[in-house]
Amino acid sequence: xxxxxxxxxxxxxxxxxxxxxVEALSRxxxxxxxxxxxxxxxxxxxxxxxxxxAFVQDExxxxxxxxxxxxxxxxxxxxxxxxxxxxxALEVAxxxxxxxxxxxxxxxxxxxxGEYHQTRVxxxxxxxxxxxxxxxxxxxxxxxSAQDVPAKAADLHEFQATVTNTTKPIVFLSYSxxxxxxIYDMAAEVAGGAERLRERPFLVLYPEPxxxxxxxxxxxxxxxxxxxxxxxxxxxxxxxxxATGPVTMAGAVAQGLAESLFCLVVAQVRxxxxxxxxxxxxxxxxxxxxxxxxxxxxMSLALAAQAEVAQSFGLPTWGLAGxxxxxxxxxxxxxxxxxxxxxxxxAGLNLIHDVGYMDMSMACxxxxxxxxxxxxxxxxxxxxxxxxxxxxxxxxVIAQVGPAGHFMxxxxxxxxxxxxxxxxxxxTRQPFEAWKSGGAKDVETRIxxxxxRILQNHRPQPLPESTLAELDRIxxxxxxxxxxx
Amino acid sequence: MAVxxxxxxxxxxxxxxxxxxxxxxxxxxxxxxxxxxxxxIAPMDExxxxxxxxxxxxxxxxxxxxxxxxxxxxxxxxxxETDAKPRxxxxxxxxxxxxxxxxxxxxxxxxxxxxxxxxxxxxDVEPGRFASEAxxxxxxxxxxxxxxxxxxxxxxxxxxxxxxxxxxxxxxxGGAPVTQAFxxxxxxxxxxxxxxxxxxxxxxxxx
Numbered sequence: 001x002x003x004x005x006x007x008x009x010x011x012x013x014x015x016x017x018x019x020x021x022v023e024a025l026s027r028x029x030x031x032x033x034x035x036x037x038x039x040x041x042x043x044x045x046x047x048x049x050x051x052x053x054a055f056v057q058d059e060x061x062x063x064x065x066x067x068x069x070x071x072x073x074x075x076x077x078x079x080x081x082x083x084x085x086x087x088x089a090l091e092v093a094x095x096x097x098x099x100x101x102x103x104x105x106x107x108x109x110x111x112x113x114g115e116y117h118q119t120r121v122x123x124x125x126x127x128x129x130x131x132x133x134x135x136x137x138x139x140x141x142x143x144x145s146a147q148d149v150p151a152k153a154a155d156l157h158e159f160q161a162t163v164t165n166t167t168k169p170i171v172f173l174s175y176s177x178x179x180x181x182x183i184y185d186m187a188a189e190v191a192g193g194a195e196r197l198r199e200r201p202f203l204v205l206y207p208e209p210x211x212x213x214x215x216x217x218x219x220x221x222x223x224x225x226x227x228x229x230x231x232x233x234x235x236x237x238x239x240x241x242x243a244t245g246p247v248t249m250a251g252a253v254a255q256g257l258a259e260s261l262f263c264l265v266v267a268q269v270r271x272x273x274x275x276x277x278x279x280x281x282x283x284x285x286x287x288x289x290x291x292x293x294x295x296x297x298x299m300s301l302a303l304a305a306q307a308e309v310a311q312s313f314g315l316p317t318w319g320l321a322g323x324x325x326x327x328x329x330x331x332x333x334x335x336x337x338x339x340x341x342x343x344x345x346x347a348g349l350n351l352i353h354d355v356g357y358m359d360m361s362m363a364c365x366x367x368x369x370x371x372x373x374x375x376x377x378x379x380x381x382x383x384x385x386x387x388x389x390x391x392x393x394x395x396x397v398i399a400q401v402g403p404a405g406h407f408m409x410x411x412x413x414x415x416x417x418x419x420x421x422x423x424x425x426x427x428t429r430q431p432f433e434a435w436k437s438g439g440a441k442d443v444e445t446r447i448x449x450x451x452x453r454i455l456q457n458h459r460p461q462p463l464p465e466s467t468l469a470e471l472d473r474i475x476x477x478x479x480x481x482x483x484x485x
Numbered sequence: 486m487a488v489x490x491x492x493x494x495x496x497x498x499x500x501x502x503x504x505x506x507x508x509x510x511x512x513x514x515x516x517x518x519x520x521x522x523x524x525x526i527a528p529m530d531e532x533x534x535x536x537x538x539x540x541x542x543x544x545x546x547x548x549x550x551x552x553x554x555x556x557x558x559x560x561x562x563x564x565x566e567t568d569a570k571p572r573x574x575x576x577x578x579x580x581x582x583x584x585x586x587x588x589x590x591x592x593x594x595x596x597x598x599x600x601x602x603x604x605x606x607x608x609d610v611e612p613g614r615f616a617s618e619a620x621x622x623x624x625x626x627x628x629x630x631x632x633x634x635x636x637x638x639x640x641x642x643x644x645x646x647x648x649x650x651x652x653x654x655x656x657x658x659g660g661a662p663v664t665q666a667f668x669x670x671x672x673x674x675x676x677x678x679x680x681x682x683x684x685x686x687x688x689x690x691x692x
Contacts, residue, residue, distance in 0.1 A: 041584075106634060106662040118664075145662070151635045175635050216584050242544060243587050287542035290591050290680045362661065 011385025013095070014346045016304045022312045025250065025305065029257035030065045037062035038213045038262050042220035045266055052269045063265055071261075071268035077314035079232045079275040081139070082200040084167040084190060085461065089202075090138060092232070092277070092316045095348025097383070099341070099376050101131050102323060102356035102364045103141035104173055109358055109365035111451050114444070116363060119144035121157045123364070127356070128165035130366050130451060133458040136376035139169040141206075143356060143364040153479035155179040159186055160471050167461050171204040171234065171353065177221035180205060182478040184229060189470045190463065198230050201275075204351075205233040208281075209259055211244035215266075223263055227271040234277035234318050234351060235263035240285045240292055241302070249302045256280035256306055264315075277351070278310040279318025294323035294354065294361050295336035304347035311348065319344040322355025322372035329367050329444040333358070337368070338375050345379045370447045374426055381422040392416075426450050488515060491524030491556060496531060498548035500555040507556040517560055525556050529598055536681070543591070543680070550598025571602045573625035573691040576618050576654075578606035580639040585632035588660060591680040592628060599684045612639065612646035619652040625691050627652070628683070629673075631660040641671040648672070655690050659683055 017025070040046050040061045050056040054063045078093020090098050108123040109116050111130065127143035142158035149157045155175045162170055163186065174180035184197075191197035205226040209215045226233040237259035239245035241252040260278045267276050282303060284296035293299075299320065307317040321340035326332040344352050355372035358365040386392065397412045407413050426446045428435060435441075441449075463471070479485075487510050494502035503525075510520050532549045535541040577593050579586050586608050593605045604622050606614060619627050627647060629640050640663070644656050657675035658668050668676035675690055677683035 106664070145634050147634070151637065154634070175633070210584055214584065240587065243591070247544075287544060288539060290543045290588075 008387050008389045009385055010388050011383055012346060013348060013383075014304075015308065016301075016347070017308045021305075022309050025254055025257060025309045026312065028250075028254035029261055029309070030068060032213075032255060032258035033063045033068060033261060033265075034065060035062065036213060036258075038209070038215050038259070040215045040220065042215065042217040045215070045220045045224070048269055049266070061262075063262065067269075068261055068265060071265045071272075072313050072315075074268050074272040075264060075276050075315060076273060078316055079201070081169045081204065081232070082202045083169055084163065084202050086191065086196070086200045086202075089169050090351075092350050093314075095311065095350075097319075097345045097349055098138035098351055099136060099322060099355050099372070100139040100171060100351060100353045101127070101137065101141050101143050101369060102354040102361070103143060103171075104145045105143075105357070105362055105364045106145050106147060107359070107363040108144050109363045109367065111366035111455075112448070114367065114448065116359075118147040119364070120148045121146045121161050124158050125161040125165050126455070127364060127366050127369065128162045129458060129460055130454050131369060132166035132168060132460040133454045134369065134373040136373045136380060137168070137355065137369065139171060139351065140166055141171050141173075141353060143366075143369075150479060150483045152176065153179070153475075153482040156182055156186070156475045156478045156482075159183045160475050163187070163190060164463060164468065164471070165460050169202050169204070171206050171351065173206050173208075174222065176482065177218055177225060178482060179478075180222050180225050182474060182482075184225070184231070186471050186474050189474065190467055194229070201231050203231070204277075205231065206236050206279075207233060207263060208236045208238060209263060211237055211239045211259060212255060213259060215262065220266060223266050224270050227267040227274045230271060230274050232275040232277070233267065234279045234316065235260045236279045236281055236318060237263070238281035238283050240283045241298070242287065243285045243290075249298060249305065252282060253280075253302050253306045253309070256282065256302075257309055260310075277316035277318060278313065279316075279351070280306045280310075281318070281320055282306075291360060293325050294320065294357055295325040295332070295340070297339065300340050300343035300347070303344060303349060307347055307349045316350045317348075319347075319349035319352035320354045321345075321352050322368070322376070323357030323361060324368060325360045327359050329365075329371060329447065333368065333371065334375075334443075337372055338378075341372065341375045342379045342382065345376075345383050366451055367444060367447045370426060370450055371443070374424060377422055377425070386420070487513070488520055488524040491520065492528045495525060495528035495549055495552045495556065498545065498552055500552040503552040504555040504559055507559040511560060511563065517564055520560055521557075521564070525553050525560075526600060529553050529600065533599070543595075546598055547591075547594050550594060554597060572600040572688070574602040574604065574622055575626045575628055575687060576604045576606065576615065576622060576624040577628040577630070578610035578615060579608040579630045579632075580636050580643055581609055581611050582639055583631050583633050583636040584608045585660075586630070588632070588680070589628075589630035592630070592659065592677075592683045595680050595684050596628075596687055599688070601687060612643040613650075615643050616646050616650040616652050619647060619654050620650070624652070624654050626687060627654050627656045628687070629656065629658045631658075631663060634662045637662060637667065640667075640673075644671045644673055657683065657686055657690065 081090040083089040108119040142162045188194040207222045245252040245255045283292040324333040324336040356369035491506045655674040677686045
C-alpha cells in the first residue's frame with residue numbers, strides 16, 4: 001500500500017444526521033417560514049420585508065424560499081472575534097468550539113460564601129475577573145442581571161462591570177434597543193472608535209425572539225442596530241419543546257431553525273453581508289413542574305441537530321452547556337456539566353454559552369464556572385485527539401526500553417508528557433491519606449479555595465483611566481436617559 | 486350510570502365524548518349537580534391526585550381540563566348562579582411591556598382545570614385594564630406574570646392601581662425573576678414559583 005498525504009491527527013467528533021435528514025429539517029424550516037411565517041410587531045420591519053418580496057398581511061410575515069436563499073448567500077460564512085485589546089481571539093466558523101459564561105440571572109450564588117442572593121453589579125465584576133483567569137473559558141457574557149441598579153439601565157452597569165474586568169470577547173443581551181446603542185458606544189470607546197470596533201469586533205449582540213414565531217418590536221430594533229453597525233449578532237430563539245414548540249425534537253429543531261432564519265433574513269435584508277449566526281436554544285420543559293431545565297439530555301440532542309443544519313449553510317452556531325439544574329455543587333452538577341460540554345464540543349457548536357448557571361438558569365455561580373472550566377479542559381483534551389505518526393507510535397522507544405523496562409526517564413516521555421496529559425486545576429488525584437489529612441476537602445471546598453486564589457493573584461489587564469472615565473460618563477448619562485431621571 | 490361515562494371521557498382526555506355524553510345526560514333529565522360533581526369535578530380531582538403522585542404530567546392534566554371544560558360548557562348555562570359554585574374568578578395576564586406568555590398560559594389552563602373561572606387578558610396588559618376587568622368580572626383574584634426584570638415595576642404599578650380603583654381584590658404574582666420578597670414589597674398577597682403551586686396558592690387564598 002502506497003501512502004501519500006497521510007492524516008496525522010486523529011480526533012473524535014460525531015455526526016448526528018444523514019445528509020437527507022439535514023435536507024428534511026432544512027425543507028421543514030423553509031416551509032414554516034413560507035406557509036406559517038412570524039408575527040412581527042415592528043411596522044418598519046414588516047414594510048422592509050414586504051419591499052423585499054415577503055408576503056405581509058396585518059402582522060403576519062411569510063418569507064418565500066428565494067428570499068431566505070438570497071440572505072443565506074449574502075451572509076458571511078463565519079466571523080473573527082477579537083479580544084478587548086484588538087488581538088485575534090476566536091474563529092467563529094466551521095466546527096470550532098468555544099465556551100462562554102452564563103448571563104442574565106436574577107440571582108447569584110455568591111463566589112465566596114456560596115450563599116444565594118439577588119444579583120449585584122459587584123457579582124458581575126468578580127465573575128468577569130475569574131472568567132478572565134480561567135484558561136478554558138474563551139469568551140464571556142455579563143454574569144447576571146443586576147437587581148441593585150435601576151432595571152431599565154442595568155445592562156449599562158453590567159457591561160461596564162464586565163468589560164472592565166476581562167479582555168475576553170463579550171456576547172451581550174441588552175434590555176432595550178437604546179441600551180444596545182449605548183453599550184455599542186461604550187465598546188467603541190474601548191476599541192478606539194466605531195470603525196476600529198467594526199474592524200476588530202470584540203462583542204456580539206444576542207437577540208432573542210419569542211417562540212413560537214413572534215418577533216417583538218424591540219427585538220427587531222436590536223437586530224437592525226447590530227446590522228447597521230455591521231457588527232456580529234447571534235440569534236437565539238429559545239424553544240421549549242411541548243410548550244412553545246413541538247415536543248418531538250425534529251419539530252422543535254425545524255421551528256427553531258425557522259425562527260433563527262427569520263432573524264437572519266431581517267439582518268441581511270437591512271444590511272446584506274452583515275455578520276450573523278444561526279443560533280438556537282432548546283429549553284427542555286420538565287413536565288411535572290412545568291419549568292425549564294438546563295440539564296436535560298434532549299437539549300444537546302436538539303442543539304447538535306440544529307447545528308448540523310446551520311453548518312450545512314456554513315453559518316456560525318450556538319450552544320448551551322456547563323449549566324446545571326442542581327442547587328449545590330454535587331453529583332448532579334458534575335454529571336449535567338460533563339454531559340453537555342462533551343456532547344456539544346463533539347457536535348462542533350461554535351459559541352457554547354451558559355457555563356456557570358445553577359438552579360435551572362435562575363442563578364449564575366462562579367463555582368459552577370470553575371467546575372465547568374475543569375470539565376472543558378478534559379473535553380478539549382478529548383477533542384484534540386492525538387497524532388498517529390512515527391514519533392508518536394514510538395516504536396524505537398518501545399524497542400529501546402524493552403521488556404520489563406520503564407518509560408519514566410525517557411527523553412520521549414519528557415518531551416511529550418505535558419502536551420499529551422491534561423492536568424486538573426481542582427479535581428483531586430491525591431492518595432486517600434493525604435486527602436484526609438489535608439482536610440478531606442470535597443470539590444466544592446477546593447473550588448472555593450481556587451476562587452480565592454484567583455481573586456488574590458489575578459489582575460485583569462486594566463483599561464486606561466480616560467476610557468474608564470468615558471465608560472462611566474456614558475453609563476451615567478445613559479441611565480438618566482433610560483430611566484427618565 | 487352514564488354520568489360514570491362522562492367521568493371516563495374526562496380522564497380519557499376525550500373532549501368530544503365529554504360534551505356529547507353531558508348533553509345526553511342533560512336531555513335524559515339527570516340532576517345537573519350530579520353531572521357537575523360526579524361527571525366533571527370528580528375526574529379532575531382524580532387527575533390531580535395522579536399528578537401529585539407523579540403518574541400524570543402537565544400536558545395530560547391540561548388535556549383532561551380541556552375535556553372537562555367541554556362538558557362544563559354544556560351545563561354551565563343551565564346551572565342557576567347559586568348552584569354553579571366555581572372556586573372563584575381569576576383575572577390573569579402578563580404585565581405591561583412584557584410579551585411572554587407560556588407561563589401565564591400554563592397557570593391559566595391549570596386554574597381552569599382546578600375549577601376556577603379564568604379571564605385571560607393576554608400580554609402587555611395596562612394596569613388600568615387589569616382593574617377594569619377585575620371589577621367587571623367581579624374577580625376574587627388577579628394573577629400577574631412577568632419574565633423580564635424591566636417589567637416588574639409594572640407589577641408594582643398594577644397592584645397599586647388595583648388598590649386605588651377599589652377593586653379590593655387579592656393579587657398573586659409569578660415569573661422567572663419574581664420572588665416572595667418582591668411580592669411582599671409590592672403588597673401582593675401571594676407568590677408562586679411554578680404553575681402547580683400557583684393553583685395551590687389560589688385555592689388557599691380563596692378558601
